[in-house]
Amino acid sequence: xxxxxxxxxxxxxxxxxxxxxxxxxxxxxxxxxxxxxxxxxxxxxxxxxxxxxxxxxxxxxxxxxxxxxxxxxxxxxxxxxxxxxxxxxxxxxxxxxxxxxxxxxxxxxxxxxxxxxxxxxxxxxxxxxxxxxxxxxxxxxxxxxxxxxxxxxxxxxxxxxxxxxxxxxxxxxxxxxxxxxxxxxxxxxxxxxxxxxxxxxxxxxxxxxxxxxxxxxxxxxxxxxxxxxxxxxxxxxxxxxxxxxxxxxxxxxxxxxxxxxxxxxxxxxxxxxxxxxxxxxxxxxxxxxxxxxxxxxxxxxxxxxxxxxxxxxxxxxxxxxxxxxxxxxxxxxxxxxxxxxxxxxxxxxxxxxxxxxxxxxxxxxxxxxxxxxxxxxxxxxxxxxxxxxxxxxxxxxxxxx
Numbered sequence: 001x002x003x004x005x006x007x008x009x010x011x012x013x014x015x016x017x018x019x020x021x022x023x024x025x026x027x028x029x030x031x032x033x034x035x036x037x038x039x040x041x042x043x044x045x046x047x048x049x050x051x052x053x054x055x056x057x058x059x060x061x062x063x064x065x066x067x068x069x070x071x072x073x074x075x076x077x078x079x080x081x082x083x084x085x086x087x088x089x090x091x092x093x094x095x096x097x098x099x100x101x102x103x104x105x106x107x108x109x110x111x112x113x114x115x116x117x118x119x120x121x122x123x124x125x126x127x128x129x130x131x132x133x134x135x136x137x138x139x140x141x142x143x144x145x146x147x148x149x150x151x152x153x154x155x156x157x158x159x160x161x162x163x164x165x166x167x168x169x170x171x172x173x174x175x176x177x178x179x180x181x182x183x184x185x186x187x188x189x190x191x192x193x194x195x196x197x198x199x200x201x202x203x204x205x206x207x208x209x210x211x212x213x214x215x216x217x218x219x220x221x222x223x224x225x226x227x228x229x230x231x232x233x234x235x236x237x238x239x240x241x242x243x244x245x246x247x248x249x250x251x252x253x254x255x256x257x258x259x260x261x262x263x264x265x266x267x268x269x270x271x272x273x274x275x276x277x278x279x280x281x282x283x284x285x286x287x288x289x290x291x292x293x294x295x296x297x298x299x300x301x302x303x304x305x306x307x308x309x310x311x312x313x314x315x316x317x318x319x320x321x322x323x324x325x326x327x328x329x330x331x332x333x334x335x336x337x338x339x340x341x342x343x344x345x346x347x348x349x350x351x352x353x354x355x356x357x358x359x360x361x362x363x364x365x366x367x368x369x370x371x372x373x374x375x376x377x378x379x380x381x382x383x384x385x386x387x388x389x390x391x392x393x394x395x396x397x398x399x400x401x
Contacts, residue, residue, distance in 0.1 A: 002085070002092035007044040007055060013253045015044075015055045015078070017277050021110045023075035024248065024256075024274035024281060025169065026057045030074075033247040034059065036239075038072070043096070045079075045089045054079040054089045058097070068103040068360060074169045081111050082144045087151055094354055103357040104364070106160070108170035113145040114138035114347045118190070121339040124325050131326045133173060133347060145349050152352055160351040168233060171320020172350050175335075175343040177305070179316065184309055190342035195298065202299035205263065209303035212260040212270060217241060219267040220260065224286035231331050232322070236284065244283060245272065255311075256283075259303060261296035268296035273304060278314040280304070285319065301341065318343055 007015075009028060016022045024030055031040035038059040045054040056077035060069045077093060079086050090107075097105055116124075117139045124130040153159075160166050179187055188196060212220070221238055228235035248256045254276040261269040268290060272283040287297045301318075308316055318338055322331045339345070355361035 001048045002053070002089050003046050004043055004092055004096035005046070007042045007052075009042070011052065012042050012044070012055055015052060016253050019055075019078050020277070021075075021279070022078060022276045023110065024252075024254075024276065024283065025074040026076050026078060027248070027253060027276075028057065029248045029250065029252050031057055031059065032250075033243045036243075037061070043093065045077075045092055047085070053083070053085070054093075056093070060102075063103065063360070063364070067101050068357065069101060070104055070106070070364070071097050071102045072106045073108065075108055075110055077107060077109065079109070081109065081148050086148070087155070091155070094356070098356045103355070103360040105354045105356065106166065106351060107157075107354075108166065108351045109148075109349065110170070111145045111148060111349045112142045112346050113149070113349055114142070115140040116345040118339045118342050118344050121325070121335065121345050122192070125327055125332065125336055125339070132323050133325065133345065134323075136325065138347075149349050152349075155354075157352045157354045160353055163351065164234065166351040167320075170348065170351055172348055173323055174320045174346050174348065175318050175338040175341075176346055177316040177318055177338075177341060177343040179305070179309055179314055182309065182312070184306055187305055187309065187342065192340040192342075195340040195342075198295040198298040199302045201293075202261075202295040202302075205294035207268070207294050207296050207299040208262045209259060209299045210262065212258040212267075214242065214245065216260055216267055216270070220270045220286060223267065223270065223288040224284065226289055227286040230289070231334060241284070248274065257304075257307070259300055261300040261303075263291060263294050263296060266290070268294070269300045271300055271304065273316075275308075275311065275313065278312060279317065280308050280313050280315070281317040282319040297337070316343075321345075 012028070016027065028040075028042060031038070034040075038061055040057055040059045042057050043055065044052050047053050054077060056073050059072045059074065061072070062069050077090065079089050094105055114133075115138060116133065116136060120136065120139055124136040130136050177187070181187065217238060221235075221241065224241075225235045245256070245258055252274070254274060256272070256274050258272045259270065260267045268288045269286065271285040274281050274283055305316065318341070321335050321338065324332055325335065326332055335345075353361070
């Protein structure tokens with residue numbers, strides 16, 4: 001028997017600090033940073049003894065003109081999926097949300113399915129028979145992840161595919177850099193020769209990696225737009241970046257860092273990272289196409305690695321990639337860069353939805369993505385939909401059953 005309740009910030013912060021895969025997206029500060037678009041609350045799940053066994057930040061978005069809401073749990077919930085009662089904890093959470101007029105729940109747990117070592121990825125890149133990660137035999141598989149996928153399907157959850165908003169929050173394929181060995185030398189030894197050479201090249205060229213400031217945002221936004229276009233994702237607006245850098249820095253249960261790499265006074269690369277416990281996670285990264293020969297990204301990441309080693313960090317999550325190992329596809333260059341750093345590739349179980357009121361969920365899904373809810377045109381469409389659903393309800397048809 002599990003119960004769900006709102007958590008005090010102090011207890012939740014202790015839980016975050018001791019949860020191995022806790023993400024900045026599960027912090028109240030992240031909820032505050034996104035509060036113009038989402039409401040949020042922090043919930044705890046207790047067992048029959050009253051012990052806190054799981055917790056999560058839940059974001060809510062209202063369905064205009066109705067009492068119904070969409071619930072989204074980014075990079076969570078924070079459940080020990082290997083524990084015997086993991087699914088019971090999830091069911092207790094969804095039952096709690098169902099009673100609060102939630103028409104659907106979306107989760108994106110950082111739970112692994114398969115992993116590929118950096119050397120395996122590097123060998124696969126030039127192989128013409130390897131186009132996607134599925135073409136590359138994994139070095140490790142996680143039976144817990146596979147079992148949870150089967151159980152979610154059995155319980156009525158639906159995997160979300162092709163939703164850019166969802167996949168931007170929790171990419172299916174991610175690279176993790178292990179800092180095992182606890183020294184700069186140990187990390188450097190796992191890098192490719194080219195990567196180490198590029199660090200030295202950046203140093204000789206005079207690239208300086210340093211703490212960024214809000215005054216750098218014009219340059220950062222420009223190169224972020226370049227990076228988004230090059231790697232086929234949507235660049236975040238200034239309001240998003242400013243909110244992340246200012247709101248997350250207040251009472252954050254860890255450390256938020258914003259770094260830039262300069263050459264001749266010009267910002268050529270930038271990255272924001274969040275550290276909770278012994279894990280560092282990238283928030284956003286950008287690299288200019290100007291003067292690639294001075295290797296600003298290598299200099300920037302090396303500075304982040306050195307700081308993480310000094311802080312006793314065990315792992316750096318350096319972000320997601322697209323599912324392509326075809327060297328002729330431009331985005332494969334990002335995979336080559338991360339594998340050359342010595343980072344391993346991991347496949348997560350992805351993003352999953354549980355429709356609690358299927359008719360509303362189906363209509364919602366057919367009209368717009370989550371991002372559309374913030375746009376006026378989508379809001380008008382949703383109001384039209386709500387009006388039609390209301391007509392059905394007045395005619396005696398049960399909506400959302």
